[in-house]
Amino acid sequence: MGSNQSREDYLESIYVLRQQMGTCHSIDVAARLGFSKASISVAVAKLGREGYLIKEADGELVLTEKGEALAVRIWERHRFFRDFLISIGVDPDTAEEDACRMEHVVSEETFSRIRANVLAEEACRRCREEKRERGEQGECPA
Secondary structure (H helix, E strand, O other), rough: OOOOOOOOHHHHHHHHHHHHHOOOHHHHHHHHHHOOOOHHHHHHHHHHOOOOOEOOOOOEEEEEHHHHHHHHHHHHHHHHHHHHHOOOOHHHHHHHHHHHHHHHHHHHHHHHHHHHHHHHHHHHHHHHHHHHHHHHOOOOOO
């Protein structure tokens, strides 16, 4: 595990697995990421030394506050990009793959501005639909 992207992928996987299964062990991460158990063990040890997770006596992987904060940030970006890409007609499998790459390379400023723009557009679309349903005309407030 040499890069920030690898760190983020491991933490995101642990977070998602814990959300889905309530627990997470190295073998679960290995299966999700397609890596060997030995590779996962090396990464888990490094993430532990860096303060991102704790490996319990029974092997359960638990994110620290620091680890969970980073994992949640990455997972939020992933979901946003995946959902956005699907909403504009990208095939869901392609959207999933692209979101996995996009979540790591976009700066916080760019992500915030993209998200704000998309959310504003969605609000305008909903406003127009509601006005149309009520038989009203005119623009929605920006």
